[in-house]
Amino acid sequence: MPNPLIIRRVLLSGGLRVDPDAAAYIAAIKAAGATVSGAQTKFISDFVTAEKTANRWAGLGCLWFPVWGIAAANAICMKTLMSGTFVGSVTHASGYIQGDGATGYLNTGVVFSSYGLSPSTAYLFSLTTQQNTTNPAVFIGCGNVNTSYTYANTTSYFPRWCNSASQSGAGATVTRTGIISFNRFSGDRILSRRITAGKSTLASVTNADAGTLSASTVFALANNGTDSVPPTIVPQFFNDARFGAVGFGLGMTDANDTAFTLNLKTLWEGVTGLVLP
């Protein structure tokens, strides 16, 4: 007889088995007013299931999936179910959010260290479908002296991890769309980009741990330009790109980065009906 403690599935009407964490997220965004179809439910469940099967779900810190067109739903983290706060002018469209580049951002309400990130391990990612025009434009992170974020100018992407600018790898000049991931793991600092054509390495550096992780609140679509602990905030470097997903977690192997970003692409395209650049 199957052990219910091992087989943890929720059986919904129509026979669709949904992962319980996926189900909890869907319930939360529906309570906020989001409409989620059966097909979308399956894509979300399949994403979470795949991440668990690959042993990556536990290392995922936070994932914001702002595709619902509703601020309250978009603010909910798929992993933790906690809500960030959207601040300023952010357009909540079907499939993405877009800050105005001057006032709009997401105050996540969390700090990196609470999720185990450190100078030796980190994974920052963002899915964007239209380039930023603002410069500099931070995707996710925080820090003033202890800069800990990914950002772009009008031609290139750059990682910054724990104020080790010289060690984080040079920026790479590319069209600034797709899934950008910065992966600090096992001595490597790898900046990668996935588009429909595939995944490529933009920059790769191997070196020792350096710098100090910023203790401040993490922002997305902008930087929190302080290293002071919450509630101090200094919004800056607003990003006006279109975001379909953004988040962070522990560092992982490059192979896992490849698999995670592919899974994320499948999730976003499946739920939104749009196509990654």
Add this chain to the structure above:
Amino acid sequence: MILGFKVIKEVKEIILEQIKNAQISRGVPHYWSTGGIELVDNYWLIPFTDSMIETVLREGKRPLDFPEGQQLLAMLGGLEARVLITQNDIKDVGGV
């Protein structure tokens, strides 16, 4: 160019606290705020663009669909009291 209400710091803090209270008093998280931007003349801008007015916050409602939204708007003088500020009006926050 940013459209919003130009206020002193104390008013900014009251407005933002009221926006927060309007959410948590309903038993939901603090998921939305106008925020405030410090200006070079030591005033603050509470951004309230036409896009923000049209943002669906929760359960199909926009900011001015909530009674608190209407009350705060009245306190600030109505939509016609908004001003346009430029990037030059904003206090410098340094480089990357």
